[in-house]
Amino acid sequence: MSGRKQFNVTDALDRAMRVFWECGYADTSLxxxxxxxxxxxSSLYSTFGGKDALFRQCLDRYAATYGARYEQALTTYPGEPVRAVEAYFDVVLARIADPAVPKGCLIAQSAAQSANLREEVSMRVRALLDTQRRRVRAALADSGTEPRILDELAGFVVAVQQSLAVLSCAGSSDAELRVVVRLACRTVADTLTRAEAGRPSA
Known part of the structure; x- marks a missing residue:
């Protein structure tokens, strides 16, 4: 070889993702x-295309890493939507409690900083949140509840997920976060039960 420094692109992306996760987009310097x-x-620009392009790639890397775990949790209990939501929140709490990663959620943090993001990056954050809602919505669909209620519940579950990330950054304990999760799961269960009870008999 000519002596040019070699590097692992995926490793560099993970390191950059951690910086954005810890500092936020606005406070992350080149x-x-x-x-x-x-x-x-020069290597950052030639490899990733600059800060904005690198940030989008870090968002996608984050979403792929944790999205796969969410997907697995939500599809492990077909026909049991409440259990699927519980498993989903288990993954969320495990990520929050993991000492090997920064606090909070990169997507939640980025959504809060949307005013500082370029439009295409802000749209990407929104798209990733929409993907989460669709995953949850699909897990709830087995209940047979009317679409409007399922849409509302999916939005609620994702909103709670993002709130957990914010609360963890503010210092809420694992026990406090689990109370929020327990009440959220009860809300999902009660809403589905009421919807089922209100459905006309075949």
């Missing part, structure tokens, strides 16, 4: 990204 990835600025 110097911090250079330091974390070990890449010169």
């Amino acid at each position: 110097n911090a990204l250079e330091s974390a990835t070990g890449l010169a600025r």
